[in-house]
Amino acid sequence: MSYAKMIHDYIDGGLDSTNEQAMFALLSESDDLRHEFNSQFKMHLAAQEDMSQIAPPIHVTNAIFAGLGMAVPANMVQSPTSSIKRFLNRFSPAILLLLFFGALGWGLVEYQKNLDLESKLAMSNGKSSNNIPMMSSYSNDDVAANGSNNNGNSINKDASGNSAFSGNSNNTNRNNVNSFYNSQANSNSGPGNQSAQNNYNLASGNLQNSRNSGMNNHIEGSMIQSDKNFARNAMFGSSHNANSSSQFGNSISMNGGLSNFQLISANSMIGSKWHIQVSNLQSAYTAPSFDNSNLQSPNGSWSAAYMYSLNDYSTIGLVGGVESFNQDFKTSDGLHYLQSPELIWLAASYRYTAKDWLVPHYFYPYAQLSAGGTSVGPITKGQVGFVWNMFATVNINAGVEGGLLFYNVNGNIHNSRKFGFTSGVTIGF
Structure with missing residues (x-):
């Protein structure tokens, strides 16, 4: 074993006890060995000081030690940020899986919430459609008592003199009620007039109740529409006109133009x-x-x-x-x-x-x-x-x-x- 290699192994702590005793025995006898020992020890101290302050390029360090016959394998040297790299290599799959399944669970919850919202709106719209609101004003002159209206409706009398109404389905309920009871009032006389008037008043009351029901449906529909828009804004961060068609489809409109329910897809x-x-x-x-x-x-x-x-x-x-x-x-x-x-x-x-x-x-x-x-x-x-x-x-x-x-x-x-x-x-x- 050469003196240089022996001294290097001793400084690095890799020299066995036999060679260590031999080296110290030779130090007292050889000036060259003492000079080599002092040189390598000083270089070792300088290298330690430099490494504590800077990190020179790996290939330069390898070239220096290779010139001394003591090259350091490249895979033994860690870069200053290797801890970051090791962390990413070790935990990145787990982090990605955690993010993926967390997002998956979040998406499923939002999907279920939106399905519940669509179901609620659909049920509310179905209940409202059973009682169509009538908000427009009407006149007793809309339907002539003894003739036909513009939509083909007519008033016919039976053998007993009572009036019967016939016509197409496009006429509104108010025209049906007005024409029938106006005919009753015009065709009956005497004591029957009072009965006809009572029937007419009863029909007017029912018609007014229908209007009030329509108003309630309109208010209820507007409140549901507001709740729906709030839920959509909270989930999707945008607002839409309640009277326009839904951007995502599934638009449901109530008759009479009072409300326009817009259901959005959960996978939008x-x-x-x-x-x-x-x-x-x-x-x-x-x-x-x-x-x-x-x-x-x-x-x-x-x-x-x-x-x-x-x-x-x-x-x-x-x-x-x-x-x-x-x-x-x-x-x-x-x-x-x-x-x-x-x-x-x-x-x-x-x-x-x-x-x-x-x-x-x-x-x-x-x-x-x-x-x-x-x-x-x-x-x-x-x-x-x-x-x-x-x-x-x-x-x-x-x-x-x-x-x-x-x-x-x-x-x-x-x-x-x-x-x-x-x-x-x-x-x-």
């Missing part, structure tokens, strides 16, 4: 104002390109965003994540660096979703642009892809993403480029 688009978005990027292309397998820095990335919907199509917010970028540059003293550090980045983001394309509100394209910075320089990102709306508050997206990082080395601007496939989950609330 996300209308929430706030969104949490989690994404992963797997890079298929990086530039500058070199073999970074020994750098312990993957080319994947994770990001999370907090977004706000301006309208049904535009969303803005903040997005941040952890990502590695290949860097290839030379310093002013001529050192050539190849590294792939993991950087934490933060950016402002804008997202546009074309919800009316392809399968509206269920499967549609999107585009997103982000611009921000890292600890070494600015970063820009862009992605396009497709969105699948699983539930009213859960989206799954998949597409492609490109990223560009700029950094300054001794006044020279360099850049790193990435392109790959991205996927993620968006939860609205």
Whole structure:
């Protein structure tokens, strides 16, 4: 065993007791051995001090120790942010599953709530339709007592002199009542007039009760409509005109135009104002390109965003994540660096979703642009892809993403480029 190797193993604590005794026995006899021991011990102290302050590129460290015949295997060196990487590699599947099943449960609850709302509105509309409200005014002259009206209704007398009403079903109930009892009043005389008048008064009272019932139905329908709109706004974050057709279909209208119930589908688009978005990027292309397998820095990335919907199509917010970028540059003293550090980045983001394309509100394209910075320089990102709306508050997206990082080395601007496939989950609330 050489003196240099023996001293190195002793400093690192890897020298056995036999060789240790032999080394100390030789130190008192050899000046060269003492000089080598002092040199390596000082270099060891300097290396410890430097490592506590800076983290030089791995390939430079390997080159130094390789020149001494003591190269450190690359897989033994951990990057400064390796703890983040290890955490993501270990727990990211569990985190994604937790988010997915949490969103799934939330979506099912919202789905059931909306079904209950639709059922309530449908039942209320069915009860109201059994008693059609009549809100318009009427006149006794609408139907002539001894003739036909404009809709083909006529008054006929039977053998006893009583009047009978016949006509098509398009006439309103008030015309039926007026024409029948007006005819009774005109065709009877003497004591029968009093009976006819009583019948007419009774019919008028019933007609007034029908009007009051119509008013109650109208008020009840309006209250239900308000409750429905409130529930829709709370769930989807938008309001709609109660007198217009529903954007999502399933429109139910009461006769007379008093109310227009609009039932929305539980599997409609996300209308929430706030969104949490989690994404992963797997890079298929990086530039500058070199073999970074020994750098312990993957080319994947994770990001999370907090977004706000301006309208049904535009969303803005903040997005941040952890990502590695290949860097290839030379310093002013001529050192050539190849590294792939993991950087934490933060950016402002804008997202546009074309919800009316392809399968509206269920499967549609999107585009997103982000611009921000890292600890070494600015970063820009862009992605396009497709969105699948699983539930009213859960989206799954998949597409492609490109990223560009700029950094300054001794006044020279360099850049790193990435392109790959991205996927993620968006939860609205």
